[in-house]
Amino acid sequence: MSEVLGALFALLVGMMYLPKIQSGIATERHVMTDVTTAQQQQQWVSAVSSYVSQNNATLLSTVTTTPTPISVAAVKAANVGLPVGFTGTNPFNQTWAAAVTQPSAGNLQVLIYAIGGTRINDQELGSIARAAMGVGGMIPTNNSGVYPGGAATAYGAFGAWQIPTASYGVAGGSPASLLNFNKGTLTSNYLYRNAVPGQPQLNTMSTNLSMGGNTITNAQQIQLAAGNGVQVGSTYYYGDGFNSAIRQNGTLYIQNQAGTATASLNAGNITANGDAYATGAMQSGGRMTTGEYLQVNGYASAGSWCPSNGLVGRDGTGLLLFCRSGVWTAAGGGGSAVAYCKSTSCGITLPSGGTWDISGVSYAQQAAWNGAAFWINGALVDTNVDWGDQEGTGYGVMTGTYQITVGGPTYIPAWTSWSSAWGDYTITLHATKE
Numbered sequence: 136m137s138e139v140l141g142a143l144f145a146l147l148v149g150m151m152y153l154p155k156i157q158s159g160i161a162t163e164r165h166v167m168t169d170v171t172t173a174q175q176q177q178q179w180v181s182a183v184s185s186y187v188s189q190n191n192a193t194l195l196s197t198v199t200t201t202p203t204p205i206s207v208a209a210v211k212a213a214n215v216g217l218p219v220g221f222t223g224t225n226p227f228n229q230t231w232a233a234a235v236t237q238p239s240a241g242n243l244q245v246l247i248y249a250i251g252g253t254r255i256n257d258q259e260l261g262s263i264a265r266a267a268m269g270v271g272g273m274i275p276t277n278n279s280g281v282y283p284g285g286a287a288t289a290y291g292a293f294g295a296w297q298i299p300t301a302s303y304g305v306a307g308g309s310p311a312s313l314l315n316f317n318k319g320t321l322t323s324n325y326l327y328r329n330a331v332p333g334q335p336q337l338n339t340m341s342t343n344l345s346m347g348g349n350t351i352t353n354a355q356q357i358q359l360a361a362g363n364g365v366q367v368g369s370t371y372y373y374g375d376g377f378n379s380a381i382r383q384n385g386t387l388y389i390q391n392q393a394g395t396a397t398a399s400l401n402a403g404n405i406t407a408n409g410d411a412y413a414t415g416a417m418q419s420g421g422r423m424t425t426g427e428y429l430q431v432n433g434y435a436s437a438g439s440w441c442p443s444n445g446l447v448g449r450d451g452t453g454l455l456l457f458c459r460s461g462v463w464t465a466a467g468g469g470g471s472a473v474a475y476c477k478s479t480s481c482g483i484t485l486p487s488g489g490t491w492d493i494s495g496v497s498y499a500q501q502a503a504w505n506g507a508a509f510w511i512n513g514a515l516v517d518t519n520v521d522w523g524d525q526e527g528t529g530y531g532v533m534t535g536t537y538q539i540t541v542g543g544p545t546y547i548p549a550w551t552s553w554s555s556a557w558g559d560y561t562i563t564l565h566a567t568k569e
Contacts, residue, residue: 168226169259172310173266178218179231180247180270180312184321185215187235187245191319194235194243202234202246202303225310228252234303246289246303247312248274254308257281263310264292274300276307289313294342431455435463437492437567464567474564480550481562490540493566497551499531499559507553509533511564 207223223231229252235245257279264271271292277285286307289298296313315322330338365372370383381387391398435448441458448456456463462471474483485491497509509517516535549562
């Protein structure tokens with residue numbers, strides 16, 4: 136009794152796993168069918184390749200841009216390597232076929248496919264193409280929705296190539312291969328170093344190219360599609376039919392090749408939507424225009440020396456000053472004058488009408504007794520009140536200022552009197568128009 140129960144239990148367990156076993160067997164059958172189809176495709180491709188090479192001269196003289204069929208019987212008769220047991224029919228009951236065209240003189244193109252039998256779905260065609268490796272491809276039915284054109288285009292595995300099928304009269308659901316010959320030599324899906332007439336795809340990448348950290352050198356010209364075509368780090372270089380841009384998160388620097396210093400930038404019009412800063416001088420060969428205010432921060436003192444005529448500055452109150460004749464002159468002042476005399480008397484000519492500020496310095500080379508005086512235009516502007524000058528330098532120095540309004544060019548005298556002094560005497564006068 137126990138033996139019977141044990142047998143029944145084993146039977147029940149086996150029945151539980153039966154669906155999984157059946158599914159595994161079905162999957163294995165699919166795999167074997169796909170692999171067998173791919174192996175046949177490789178054999179057929181190899182034989183057709185040998186056939187075309189062997190008959191290259193004849194085909195070049197007869198084949199046009201219209202597909203010329205190549206049958207299994209013709210290839211077998213040529214004895215170019217088909218296995219003895221090759222029937223010409225794949226596991227899906229499809230018959231292997233091929234057609235050759237001559238798209239340009241000296242170049243033959245062969246499309247290999249299968250006709251009749253059971254149409255293969257896109258997913259299984261993909262498996263067959265991968266198993267066929269370098270020669271794999273397919274003419275889809277688009278049951279997957281991935282190929283909108285369906286059988287209108289044949290595709291190489293992994294997108295290696297594409298070719299329209301309209302002139303071949305083929306239906307979808309078939310494996311496919313594409314062979315290209317140049318003067319009898321079979322080309323491949325490898326990227327060619329040299330141009331092959333009529334075969335631009337041999338010099339065209341069909342997928343992303345990784346240089347593996349290596350360098351591309353001696354490129355004469357690099358053309359990119361519009362958009363963010365070049366990426367360096369996180370920076371993109373953009374270009375379209377009208378504009379170009381550098382798109383980045385940080386600051387743009389223009390530097391020498393070593394990256395150790397700034398470099399010069401030559402450009403046409405430059406538009407800045409924000410602020411522009413320069414740590415050095417800014418020069419313009421034309422007019423500079425501002426749509427708002429001009430802030431002048433260079434400080435100067437009216438009447439003092441300035442290094443270059445035409446400079447613009449301001450004093451502590453914000454009054455604009457201009458460098459004229461080497462003297463900072465108040466805005467609207469319109470002039471300045473300087474006089475120097477090695478004597479106890481001197482004079483300065485004010486060149487135009489207006490209000491003028493005159494400053495003067497009187498100097499005696501040696502010590503002077505108190506009682507000396509300094510006049511500008513008859514006005515006493517300074518005296519020395521003690522032996523020498525009140526600063527105690529041991530010399531006779533007097534300074535003073537004088538303001539006058541005149542209607543036109545006017546001569547203004549100045550003089551000194553010394554109670555007791557000897558040596559050289561000088562007077563310096565400096566006038567600035569307000």
